[in-house]
Amino acid sequence: MNLRRDVFQALADPTRRAILLLVASHSMTAGAIASNFDTARPTVSKHLQILTECELLEQHQNGREMYYSINAKKMKEVADFIEPFRAMWDDRFNKLETLMKNYKPGQ
Amino acid sequence: MAEDGKQELVITREFELPVSLLFKAYTEADLVAQWMGTKVLKLENKKHGSWQFETADAQGNVVFQSHGVIHELVPNRKITRTFEMENTPGSAIRFEAQLEFLEFDHLTDDTSKLTMHIVYRSVALRDQMLRLPFAQGINMAHNRLQDIVRQLN
Numbered sequence: 001m002n003l004r005r006d007v008f009q010a011l012a013d014p015t016r017r018a019i020l021l022l023v024a025s026h027s028m029t030a031g032a033i034a035s036n037f038d039t040a041r042p043t044v045s046k047h048l049q050i051l052t053e054c055e056l057l058e059q060h061q062n063g064r065e066m067y068y069s070i071n072a073k074k075m076k077e078v079a080d081f082i083e084p085f086r087a088m089w090d091d092r093f094n095k096l097e098t099l100m101k102n103y104k105p106g107q
Numbered sequence: 108m109a110e111d112g113k114q115e116l117v118i119t120r121e122f123e124l125p126v127s128l129l130f131k132a133y134t135e136a137d138l139v140a141q142w143m144g145t146k147v148l149k150l151e152n153k154k155h156g157s158w159q160f161e162t163a164d165a166q167g168n169v170v171f172q173s174h175g176v177i178h179e180l181v182p183n184r185k186i187t188r189t190f191e192m193e194n195t196p197g198s199a200i201r202f203e204a205q206l207e208f209l210e211f212d213h214l215t216d217d218t219s220k221l222t223m224h225i226v227y228r229s230v231a232l233r234d235q236m237l238r239l240p241f242a243q244g245i246n247m248a249h250n251r252l253q254d255i256v257r258q259l260n
Contacts, residue, residue, distance in 0.1 A: 012113075081238065084240035096132045099142050100124050100131070
């Protein structure tokens with residue numbers, strides 16, 4: 001498995017998550033994205049490449065400019081993948097709360 | 108929160124429970140058994156104490172065993188412990204010990220907050236644990252399907 005293309009590995013980086021948040025509302029060029037970060041432009045390009053490789057971002061050409069936008073379908077896939085883990089803990093904690101609300105000392 | 112490419116995970120939850128009751132749910136074996144849905148073979152709530160759980164499916168087959176040691180225990184405040192899933196011989200998934208910092212915070216007299224800070228040996232092991240319930244869900248669905256198919260034969 002190529003770790004760099006692993007979607008979880010891609011999401012583990014805070015700059016990459018910030019990029020996803022940026023383009024969540026509208027598509028942007030690499031330059032516009034980079035202007036939001038102090039990081040060097042090639043570093044941002046590398047992040048964009050990784051996000052595109054694992055399909056979290058989509059590229060589309062508009063004239064001479066390349067725009068990046070979020071791939072909502074892929075994002076949902078990832079959310080669905082982690083959902084059972086979240087649901088498992090949510091379920092356990094709900095049980096804990098109900099159990100202890102009914103707890104009588106000395107029981 | 109799974110952050111920073113670090114091999115860590117932070118789970119937080121607020122409860123409509125006084126912190127003493129939240130803590131009790133973690134330290135009384137029969138209570139742990141009920142909300143975790145596991146058999147508690149051993150739970151020694153003290154420094155250098157150890158714990159051992161065994162989880163079975165609806166048919167009574169042991170699905171997994173887990174164990175660890177208690178490193179620190181401050182009543183109503185903190186539990187530091189290790190957690191390790193017992194490895195199944197021949198299974199493709201290998202588990203390693205993880206370190207868990209459980210902090211119990213008093214919010215109001217009737218509410219409290221739990222923060223679970225888990226440190227894994229590697230990012231890959233953390234991600235494996237994150238995906239485990241997904242994989243188990245697939246397996247369970249698969250087993251159910253097998254049961255149905257068997258009944259059809």
